[in-house]
Amino acid sequence: AQSVTQPDIHITVSEGASLELRCNYSYGATPYLFWYVQSPGQGLQLLLKYFSGDTLVQGIKGFEAEFKRSQSSFNLRKPSVHWSDAAEYFCAVGERGGGFKTIFGAGTRLFVKA
Protein backbone atom coordinates (compact mmCIF):
# COMPACT_ATOMS: atom_id res chain seq x y z
CA ALA A 1 0.00 0.00 0.00
CA GLN A 2 1.17 3.49 -0.73
CA SER A 3 2.15 5.93 1.99
CA VAL A 4 3.33 9.51 2.22
CA THR A 5 5.66 11.09 4.77
CA GLN A 6 6.05 14.79 5.36
CA PRO A 7 8.85 15.00 7.93
CA ASP A 8 8.22 18.59 8.97
CA ILE A 9 5.09 19.35 10.96
CA HIS A 10 5.68 23.08 10.66
CA ILE A 11 8.20 25.41 9.08
CA THR A 12 8.79 29.12 9.55
CA VAL A 13 10.43 31.22 6.86
CA SER A 14 10.93 34.92 6.41
CA GLU A 15 9.04 36.72 3.70
CA GLY A 16 11.18 36.79 0.57
CA ALA A 17 13.19 33.75 1.57
CA SER A 18 13.20 30.51 -0.37
CA LEU A 19 11.11 27.53 0.68
CA GLU A 20 11.45 23.78 0.39
CA LEU A 21 8.88 21.38 1.83
CA ARG A 22 9.86 17.76 1.95
CA CYS A 23 7.81 14.76 0.88
CA ASN A 24 8.74 11.08 0.68
CA TYR A 25 6.48 8.37 -0.61
CA SER A 26 6.27 4.62 -0.68
CA TYR A 27 4.73 2.94 -3.70
CA GLY A 28 5.48 -0.11 -5.81
CA ALA A 29 5.75 1.81 -9.06
CA THR A 30 5.88 5.42 -10.13
CA PRO A 31 2.77 6.94 -8.61
CA TYR A 32 0.81 10.01 -9.41
CA LEU A 33 2.16 12.74 -7.11
CA PHE A 34 0.44 15.90 -6.00
CA TRP A 35 0.84 18.92 -3.77
CA TYR A 36 -2.19 20.65 -2.31
CA VAL A 37 -2.53 23.78 -0.21
CA GLN A 38 -5.16 24.43 2.46
CA SER A 39 -5.88 27.87 3.84
CA PRO A 40 -7.71 28.12 7.19
CA GLY A 41 -11.36 27.18 6.92
CA GLN A 42 -11.02 26.13 3.31
CA GLY A 43 -10.78 22.95 1.32
CA LEU A 44 -7.62 21.77 -0.34
CA GLN A 45 -6.49 23.34 -3.60
CA LEU A 46 -4.29 21.57 -6.13
CA LEU A 47 -0.91 23.28 -6.57
CA LEU A 48 0.75 20.89 -9.02
CA LYS A 49 0.97 17.28 -10.13
CA TYR A 50 3.42 14.80 -11.62
CA PHE A 51 2.61 11.77 -13.76
CA SER A 52 5.51 11.23 -16.11
CA GLY A 53 8.06 13.04 -18.24
CA ASP A 54 9.96 16.06 -17.00
CA THR A 55 10.72 15.51 -13.33
CA LEU A 56 10.52 19.22 -12.55
CA VAL A 57 6.93 20.38 -12.62
CA GLN A 58 5.57 23.89 -12.36
CA GLY A 59 2.41 24.75 -10.53
CA ILE A 60 0.27 27.70 -9.58
CA LYS A 61 1.32 30.57 -7.33
CA GLY A 62 4.98 30.23 -8.34
CA PHE A 63 5.50 26.78 -6.83
CA GLU A 64 7.48 23.95 -8.37
CA ALA A 65 8.30 20.39 -7.34
CA GLU A 66 10.91 17.88 -8.37
CA PHE A 67 10.37 14.14 -8.58
CA LYS A 68 13.43 12.12 -7.62
CA ARG A 69 12.84 8.43 -8.15
CA SER A 70 16.10 7.37 -6.47
CA GLN A 71 15.08 9.15 -3.28
CA SER A 72 11.34 8.49 -3.50
CA SER A 73 10.87 12.18 -2.98
CA PHE A 74 8.72 14.94 -4.37
CA ASN A 75 9.80 18.15 -2.64
CA LEU A 76 7.95 21.42 -3.11
CA ARG A 77 9.89 24.64 -3.66
CA LYS A 78 9.33 28.33 -4.06
CA PRO A 79 12.15 30.83 -4.63
CA SER A 80 10.58 33.72 -2.73
CA VAL A 81 7.81 33.29 -0.18
CA HIS A 82 5.02 35.82 0.25
CA TRP A 83 3.03 36.33 3.44
CA SER A 84 -0.05 35.01 1.64
CA ASP A 85 1.67 31.61 1.26
CA ALA A 86 1.12 30.90 4.95
CA ALA A 87 -1.08 27.80 4.94
CA GLU A 88 -0.90 24.04 5.32
CA TYR A 89 0.62 22.03 2.51
CA PHE A 90 -0.18 18.42 1.74
CA CYS A 91 1.75 15.98 -0.38
CA ALA A 92 -0.31 13.15 -1.86
CA VAL A 93 0.23 9.95 -3.81
CA GLY A 94 -2.33 8.36 -6.10
CA GLU A 95 -2.71 4.91 -7.53
CA ARG A 96 -1.95 4.20 -11.15
CA GLY A 97 -4.38 2.12 -13.13
CA GLY A 98 -7.84 1.26 -11.96
CA GLY A 99 -8.53 2.95 -8.66
CA PHE A 100 -8.52 6.66 -8.07
CA LYS A 101 -7.58 6.46 -4.43
CA THR A 102 -5.21 9.17 -3.22
CA ILE A 103 -3.42 9.07 0.12
CA PHE A 104 -2.41 12.32 1.79
CA GLY A 105 0.51 13.09 4.01
CA ALA A 106 0.03 14.60 7.45
CA GLY A 107 0.72 18.09 6.15
CA THR A 108 3.29 20.80 6.83
CA ARG A 109 2.12 24.08 8.22
CA LEU A 110 4.01 27.06 6.82
CA PHE A 111 4.41 30.21 8.87
CA VAL A 112 5.75 33.34 7.19
CA LYS A 113 7.35 36.06 9.28
CA ALA A 114 7.73 39.63 8.18
Added chain:
Amino acid sequence: DAGVIQSPRHEVTEMGQEVTLRCKPISGHNSLFWYRQTMMRGLELLIYFNNNVPIDDSGMPEDRFSAKMPNASFSTLKIQPSEPRDSAVYFCASTQGQNYGYTFGSGTRLTVV
Protein backbone atom coordinates in the same frame (compact mmCIF):
# COMPACT_ATOMS: atom_id res chain seq x y z
CA ASP B 1 -18.47 26.22 -12.59
CA ALA B 2 -19.38 26.66 -8.92
CA GLY B 3 -16.97 23.96 -7.84
CA VAL B 4 -17.77 21.17 -5.40
CA ILE B 5 -20.59 22.29 -3.16
CA GLN B 6 -21.03 20.94 0.34
CA SER B 7 -23.80 21.61 2.81
CA PRO B 8 -24.15 22.53 5.53
CA ARG B 9 -20.89 24.41 6.25
CA HIS B 10 -21.33 23.92 9.96
CA GLU B 11 -23.38 21.40 11.90
CA VAL B 12 -23.78 21.14 15.63
CA THR B 13 -25.78 18.22 16.88
CA GLU B 14 -26.35 16.25 20.03
CA MET B 15 -24.95 12.81 20.59
CA GLY B 16 -27.27 10.15 19.28
CA GLN B 17 -28.82 12.28 16.58
CA GLU B 18 -28.66 11.48 12.89
CA VAL B 19 -26.47 13.73 10.75
CA THR B 20 -26.57 14.00 6.97
CA LEU B 21 -23.86 15.76 5.00
CA ARG B 22 -24.42 16.64 1.37
CA CYS B 23 -22.20 17.06 -1.65
CA LYS B 24 -22.70 18.19 -5.21
CA PRO B 25 -19.68 17.33 -7.38
CA ILE B 26 -18.55 19.24 -10.43
CA SER B 27 -20.59 18.38 -13.48
CA GLY B 28 -18.75 15.85 -15.63
CA HIS B 29 -16.62 14.50 -12.81
CA ASN B 30 -17.20 10.76 -12.54
CA SER B 31 -15.43 10.07 -9.25
CA LEU B 32 -16.39 11.35 -5.82
CA PHE B 33 -14.58 11.01 -2.52
CA TRP B 34 -15.45 11.60 1.11
CA TYR B 35 -12.60 12.52 3.48
CA ARG B 36 -12.54 13.29 7.18
CA GLN B 37 -9.97 15.67 8.65
CA THR B 38 -8.98 15.81 12.31
CA MET B 39 -5.94 17.12 14.12
CA MET B 40 -5.08 13.69 15.41
CA ARG B 41 -5.56 11.61 12.28
CA GLY B 42 -5.15 14.09 9.45
CA LEU B 43 -7.02 13.45 6.20
CA GLU B 44 -8.66 10.04 6.06
CA LEU B 45 -10.37 8.63 2.99
CA LEU B 46 -13.75 7.28 4.05
CA ILE B 47 -15.26 6.10 0.78
CA TYR B 48 -15.15 6.79 -2.91
CA PHE B 49 -17.46 6.30 -5.88
CA ASN B 50 -16.80 5.83 -9.57
CA ASN B 51 -19.78 6.47 -11.85
CA ASN B 52 -22.05 6.54 -8.79
CA VAL B 53 -20.93 3.08 -7.64
CA PRO B 54 -19.13 2.69 -4.29
CA ILE B 55 -15.69 1.28 -5.01
CA ASP B 56 -13.91 1.28 -1.68
CA ASP B 57 -15.55 1.89 1.69
CA SER B 58 -12.78 0.38 3.78
CA GLY B 59 -12.18 3.72 5.42
CA MET B 60 -15.67 4.03 6.83
CA PRO B 61 -15.02 3.79 10.56
CA GLU B 62 -18.14 1.98 11.69
CA ASP B 63 -21.55 0.80 10.64
CA ARG B 64 -22.88 4.07 11.96
CA PHE B 65 -21.48 5.66 8.80
CA SER B 66 -23.12 5.22 5.42
CA ALA B 67 -22.78 6.97 2.07
CA LYS B 68 -24.89 7.06 -1.05
CA MET B 69 -24.64 8.49 -4.51
CA PRO B 70 -28.06 8.17 -6.12
CA ASN B 71 -27.03 10.09 -9.22
CA ALA B 72 -24.03 11.81 -10.76
CA SER B 73 -24.80 15.16 -9.16
CA PHE B 74 -25.44 14.29 -5.54
CA SER B 75 -23.98 12.32 -2.66
CA THR B 76 -24.71 12.04 1.03
CA LEU B 77 -22.74 10.90 4.04
CA LYS B 78 -24.89 9.89 6.98
CA ILE B 79 -23.91 9.23 10.57
CA GLN B 80 -26.50 7.52 12.74
CA PRO B 81 -26.24 7.71 15.68
CA SER B 82 -23.62 10.42 15.98
CA GLU B 83 -20.99 10.45 18.74
CA PRO B 84 -18.66 13.17 20.03
CA ARG B 85 -15.66 11.42 18.46
CA ASP B 86 -17.23 12.00 15.04
CA SER B 87 -16.51 15.69 15.42
CA ALA B 88 -14.30 16.65 12.47
CA VAL B 89 -14.29 18.46 9.16
CA TYR B 90 -15.74 16.33 6.40
CA PHE B 91 -14.63 17.04 2.85
CA CYS B 92 -16.08 15.95 -0.42
CA ALA B 93 -13.90 15.94 -3.54
CA SER B 94 -14.48 15.04 -7.16
CA THR B 95 -12.35 14.37 -10.22
CA GLN B 96 -12.73 13.50 -13.89
CA GLY B 97 -9.64 11.34 -13.78
CA GLN B 98 -6.70 10.60 -11.57
CA ASN B 99 -4.35 12.65 -13.73
CA TYR B 100 -6.42 15.77 -13.06
CA GLY B 101 -6.13 15.73 -9.28
CA TYR B 102 -9.08 16.42 -7.01
CA THR B 103 -11.30 19.44 -6.57
CA PHE B 104 -12.34 19.77 -2.95
CA GLY B 105 -15.39 21.37 -1.45
CA SER B 106 -15.10 23.82 1.43
CA GLY B 107 -16.01 21.12 3.93
CA THR B 108 -18.59 20.62 6.66
CA ARG B 109 -17.44 21.22 10.20
CA LEU B 110 -19.33 18.77 12.39
CA THR B 111 -19.50 19.16 16.13
CA VAL B 112 -21.25 16.49 18.16
CA VAL B 113 -21.93 17.50 21.76
